[in-house]
Amino acid sequence: MEQKFEEKLIQIEPGEQKLRLDRIARHLQDAGIDAVLIADHANLFYLTGRVYCGFALVRADGTATYFVRRPTHLHGDHMQPIRKIEDMPALIGTLPSRLGLELGLIYYNTVERIRAAFGPGVEIVDATGVMRAVRSVKTPVQIDLMAQSGAKQTLVYKNIPKLYQEGMSDVELQIEIERSLRLHGCLGQFRVSGQDMEIFMANVLTGENADTPSPYDFAMGGAGMHPSLPVGADGTIIRPGLPVMVDANGNFTAYMTDMTRCYILGEPTDEAIRLNQLSADICRAISEAAVPGAKCSDLYNMAVEMVREAGAQDYFMGHRYHAGFVGHGVGIEINESPVLAPKSRDIIQQGNTFAVEPKFVVPGLGAVGIENTYAVTEGGTRRLTTAPEDIISFE
Amino acid sequence: MEQKFEEKLIQIEPGEQKLRLDRIARHLQDAGIDAVLIADHANLFYLTGRVYCGFALVRADGTATYFVRRPTHLHGDHMQPIRKIEDMPALIGTLPSRLGLELGLIYYNTVERIRAAFGPGVEIVDATGVMRAVRSVKTPVQIDLMAQSGAKQTLVYKNIPKLYQEGMSDVELQIEIERSLRLHGCLGQFRVSGQDMEIFMANVLTGENADTPSPYDFAMGGAGMHPSLPVGADGTIIRPGLPVMVDANGNFTAYMTDMTRCYILGEPTDEAIRLNQLSADICRAISEAAVPGAKCSDLYNMAVEMVREAGAQDYFMGHRYHAGFVGHGVGIEINESPVLAPKSRDIIQQGNTFAVEPKFVVPGLGAVGIENTYAVTEGGTRRLTTAPEDIISFE
Numbered sequence: 148m149e150q151k152f153e154e155k156l157i158q159i160e161p162g163e164q165k166l167r168l169d170r171i172a173r174h175l176q177d178a179g180i181d182a183v184l185i186a187d188h189a190n191l192f193y194l195t196g197r198v199y200c201g202f203a204l205v206r207a208d209g210t211a212t213y214f215v216r217r218p219t220h221l222h223g224d225h226m227q228p229i230r231k232i233e234d235m236p237a238l239i240g241t242l243p244s245r246l247g248l249e250l251g252l253i254y255y256n257t258v259e260r261i262r263a264a265f266g267p268g269v270e271i272v273d274a275t276g277v278m279r280a281v282r283s284v285k286t287p288v289q290i291d292l293m294a295q296s297g298a299k300q301t302l303v304y305k306n307i308p309k310l311y312q313e314g315m316s317d318v319e320l321q322i323e324i325e326r327s328l329r330l331h332g333c334l335g336q337f338r339v340s341g342q343d344m345e346i347f348m349a350n351v352l353t354g355e356n357a358d359t360p361s362p363y364d365f366a367m368g369g370a371g372m373h374p375s376l377p378v379g380a381d382g383t384i385i386r387p388g389l390p391v392m393v394d395a396n397g398n399f400t401a402y403m404t405d406m407t408r409c410y411i412l413g414e415p416t417d418e419a420i421r422l423n424q425l426s427a428d429i430c431r432a433i434s435e436a437a438v439p440g441a442k443c444s445d446l447y448n449m450a451v452e453m454v455r456e457a458g459a460q461d462y463f464m465g466h467r468y469h470a471g472f473v474g475h476g477v478g479i480e481i482n483e484s485p486v487l488a489p490k491s492r493d494i495i496q497q498g499n500t501f502a503v504e505p506k507f508v509v510p511g512l513g514a515v516g517i518e519n520t521y522a523v524t525e526g527g528t529r530r531l532t533t534a535p536e537d538i539i540s541f542e
Numbered sequence: 543m544e545q546k547f548e549e550k551l552i553q554i555e556p557g558e559q560k561l562r563l564d565r566i567a568r569h570l571q572d573a574g575i576d577a578v579l580i581a582d583h584a585n586l587f588y589l590t591g592r593v594y595c596g597f598a599l600v601r602a603d604g605t606a607t608y609f610v611r612r613p614t615h616l617h618g619d620h621m622q623p624i625r626k627i628e629d630m631p632a633l634i635g636t637l638p639s640r641l642g643l644e645l646g647l648i649y650y651n652t653v654e655r656i657r658a659a660f661g662p663g664v665e666i667v668d669a670t671g672v673m674r675a676v677r678s679v680k681t682p683v684q685i686d687l688m689a690q691s692g693a694k695q696t697l698v699y700k701n702i703p704k705l706y707q708e709g710m711s712d713v714e715l716q717i718e719i720e721r722s723l724r725l726h727g728c729l730g731q732f733r734v735s736g737q738d739m740e741i742f743m744a745n746v747l748t749g750e751n752a753d754t755p756s757p758y759d760f761a762m763g764g765a766g767m768h769p770s771l772p773v774g775a776d777g778t779i780i781r782p783g784l785p786v787m788v789d790a791n792g793n794f795t796a797y798m799t800d801m802t803r804c805y806i807l808g809e810p811t812d813e814a815i816r817l818n819q820l821s822a823d824i825c826r827a828i829s830e831a832a833v834p835g836a837k838c839s840d841l842y843n844m845a846v847e848m849v850r851e852a853g854a855q856d857y858f859m860g861h862r863y864h865a866g867f868v869g870h871g872v873g874i875e876i877n878e879s880p881v882l883a884p885k886s887r888d889i890i891q892q893g894n895t896f897a898v899e900p901k902f903v904v905p906g907l908g909a910v911g912i913e914n915t916y917a918v919t920e921g922g923t924r925r926l927t928t929a930p931e932d933i934i935s936f937e
Binding site: 152158186188192196197198199200201216217218219220248250251252253254255256257258259273275319322323325326329330332334335336341342343345347348359360361362363364368372373374375376377400401467468479 | 583591595651767772
């Protein structure tokens with residue numbers, strides 16, 4: 148006889164899940180959408196605490212139905228096994244008049260197939276922004292998961308000097324950092340929203356390579372090891388006096404933190420120390436100003452002003468190519484809301500978690516600067532990435 | 543003064559690129575499509591030898607225009623810098639009447655934005671299948687890149703027994719394999735087409751965990767380390783007599799090979815040896831039968847027949863959950879055409895490269911079986927993954 152084998156669909160505590168469902172419901176009501184049919188893995192994970200192949204329908208009254216194609220051994224309330232998209236409408240009961248889909252995150256053909264399955268009586272509208280807004284405000288449980296990631300990432304970063312060996316290239320150091328992250332429980336996966344960013348585990352930059360622009364929407368570039376993934380370390384040997392900037396995967400709990408620190412063989416130059424300190428000062432200033440109600444465009448402009456006063460504007464967020472932001476939301480994915488950029492309309496809210504990364508690329512010196520992840524909590528802004536902020540020597 | 547800094551857009555030899563352009567052109571002509579506007583990274587890489595942020599327009603006459611948003615330092619013939627989608631139509635000249643897009647691979651909102659930019663005179667049609675068909679037939683240059691990946695992957699697999707240390711868990715062994723792959727030049731990235739598959743670097747399975755179904759479209763499952771990425775190793779300690787199945791990232795050249803081998807602490811049981819040999823026999827039989835013109839459904843059925851004769855059908859491609867294929871195309875991505883499945887309409891052609899993975903999951907024993915990648919060349923079917931096929935002992 149076959150042994151019975153089942154697993155719970157929902158991997159979040161009921162009270163916590165209700166918080167999230169209610170938040171989605173409120174946003175749906177505000178947007179005049181009757182229900183959202185979620186397909187994106189990050190949004191499914193937000194809602195259920197797991198990734199599965201299927202969909203979740205959340206209605207504006209806060210109820211949900213989970214349509215699961217695979218795996219087939221899950222069970223739980225409000226779960227409906229399906230084999231294909233077309234199975235869903237008959238299982239829903241009264242169809243929503245206005246059905247939200249993540250039109251900015253799912254493929255054209257999938258959307259058209261859903262539209263056909265639900266028929267002409269159901270108006271399809273975009274709910275990408277709804278889900279993005281919902282996820283930009285974290286619950287205390289989510290912030291705690293991020294703090295756990297931050298603590299582990301900090302531990303690994305503190306040990307990076309021990310990983311350096313004489314003659315190493317940027318990518319060789321990166322491989323040892325990858326291993327250390329993994330041994331500390333890093334899940335490896337680097338979730339990004341959308342199709343414009345790709346990266347593997349880390350961006351480690353030293354020397355001239357830091358000034359190579361990349362196609363991706365990251366703060367820093369680098370040529371990478373291959374034109375199929377043109378970002379980050381390119382095999383440059385680590386040399387005395389040139390900072391090594393490490394921006395590595397902080398995903399230990401499916402809620403990631405984002406942290407950058409600089410390391411160096413020998414002693415940093417005065418210019419490197421000055422710009423690294425400027426970066427840390429900007430992080431601190433922004434984190435103090437990021438109170439609920441603060442405009443994210445103002446936070447960006449505050450950074451630019453501090454950079455200008457220090458005469459470092461030519462190097463800010465790149466030299467040949469300047470990235471157009473200084474911070475970004477982070478959580479399940481590395482590019483969430485709010486965005487700290489000149490034209491951002493985002494307003495800081497309690498529950499926001501975001502990374503600030505004022506970085507500099509100086510010809511002849513390379514990349515220098517730090518990055519921290521912060522959470523806006525009831526008690527003020529909390530730093531989740533607590534490794535020392537100075538440039539750390541490998542010796 | 544700023545130093546001039548440029549890089550060539552096209553990273554493929556002109557003759558080789560012409561082969562690829564002509565192949566796309568021929569498929570467009572057959573499909574009655576005037577031009578395809580490529581956005582998908584894997585398809586952009588196929589065409590140009592690099593990933594960039596932007597688009598490529600390939601016309602049915604075999605000419606191409608490359609629209610580049612980022613990076614901004616590229617140069618080359620037929621290249622047009624753009625800032626946004628809406629810049630493209632004015633740069634094209636005569637607009638195509640029927641414009642193909644990868645409707646199965648790009649987001650709904652992106653498609654609608656392109657449609658609006660090109661105006662009502664341009665009919666948008668699906669070219670996902672065209673690009674999939676084009677890419678399923680590799681040039682000798684591409685097969686050579688895959689052979690290079692296969693050679694490196696084979697080298698790493700041969701060294702896996704040296705990576706095992708007493709008391710290791712599946713994921714601890716995986717981390718050492720990851721490091722070894724990376725030190726041998728593995729790029730890390732695991733390109734998959736579509737939104738239904740996620741994995742990090744490898745699937746390492748031992749014991750009961752092999753029988754946990756996953757949400758993804760892979761041959762094997764495993765619970766994984768976290769419900770946000772529920773596939774593969776789950777922390778099970780490696781125990782004597784239970785095979786450890788290793789299916790790890792073979793992407794060393796942006797053209798990957800796919801290989802699986804089993805390792806063991808102590809000696810394999812007779813049943814493990816028998817099923818592993820059956821798997822190797824099926825691989826060989828399929829590779830010999832995979833001549834141009836062979837039906838992929840027949841190749842699948844040949845595997846099923848051999849499994850039935852051996853009385854192993856309950857364990858084939860899983861036990862609790864059975865995957866519905868025995869092989870798949872591989873190249874830039876892990877899930878290309880042809881597909882070796884019962885309802886596949888694919889016919890083997892010269893230039894196809896595909897993995898065959900007849901695997902078994904046996905209660906009390908775990909996962910056993912092998913996987914090889916083959917290329918259908920003028921001189922016959924060539925095996926690209928040449929590690930020994932037996933179950934290898936860690937000692």
